[in-house]
Amino acid sequence: MAVKLTDRPIEKLREEVIDQLIMNYSHGQISLEAFERRLDIANQSDDHQTLAVQVEDLTLTVDESYTETKNETFSARYTPGDTVEQEQITNILSSNKRGGIWDVPKELKCFSLLGNMVIDLTQARFTHPTVRINLLSVLSDDTIYVPDNVNVILRTSNVLGSTDTTLDGKSDPAAPTVIIEGRCILASTSVKMKRTVKQRFIDFAEQLKTMLN
Template sequence: MTDDAVPDHRAPAPAPAPAPDLRASDADRERVAEVLREALAEGRLDMAEFEERLEATYQARTYGELAPITRDLPTAGAAAPPAPVSFTKAPAESGSWAARIVGGEGSSAGGVAILSGFERKGRWTVPKRFNCFAFMGGGEIDLREANFADREVEINCVAIMGGLQVIVPPGVEVVVRGIGVMGGFDHPRDDDGPPEPGAPRVVIGGFAFWGGVGVSRKVTRAQQLRLKEQRRQERVERRQARRELRGERRDREY
């Protein structure tokens, strides 16, 4: 075999990167957003970093502004189209309640606010009984990203000239048994329908005197971002449909 017949096994040279000052498209921004979603799911980014980078992604106008956003992530620069993402289902809403009822002890037994405040939020484990007390102060007990030590947990609230707020995710059954004297206990709205199968039951009791205990249902910040992305994507699709319709009309005119 002559030298001319030797096959060339060298990999083709990579395509040159786009010039930094070129304008990025909606598809480019969506690819970066998908990389960020994957990094959040794998624990490479926390929620604050994810939100900050996602906002920067949708504000980016050029490739030069997009490139640094995923430079430290292993899938940065991937050209694959984004995988389908559910914009309406959080992990708990997708049948994973059993994984969040972990048993054992809680990571926090209670909270006290005397002329001050406390928070229990993010990733934590709610014990079978959580006691909280507020005197001329306030506290927030956020269960949206929490695990549960038991299928049924009790949150005992005492608020004296203070306020306590309990936030539960949609799908959780809530029972309010508190007593208010010149104060009160809120009851969450049930607009989101009956409790989901396998979801925990949260019993809220206690006493409020010249104070209040608020109970509300809210989605997580991640779900809010998903819904925001969905609305944005719908707007992009509507604009694209209008452009295509105008193009068809021009073609018919000519």
């Protein structure tokens, strides 16, 4: 006997609805406009019936191939390798950006004084399950971009400064963890993702659609 709809965990139902939306869009069953409209509702609503309605007219259901592709795409894993344990980035009266494809050390010490520093981890390779970023930002404007499939722990303190966090990812015990800690003195530090969860799903749907064509 099936569990009553309203008794089901809302996050589990939301995940299933989004998966079915992606499945049907990637197979050409609904338009991009309909997919994005229903995806917005699925991401924002906490009503069981509203979620269920988004897929009630869709015939395609998730199969094993979809599940395997999704796991490969969304699951962030660290790959043990020969990477330095500690690295330091010093930025004084200048602009400094670290990004692209690079191996992240176990500990990254960042000192920024009267400058602008960007640490971009979105394409970085994680060789440790836990990465620590130690910040000392003084009279600076710094930004840290984190991937949308890693865990992030923020432990910063501010002295006449500010830390702006824009994260909407979910915790995954198997994913790498980035711990950001330190102090902002008369400085501004932002921790954010380059793409939203919605964009993440759209990108995956487009990836599947390309694979099927």
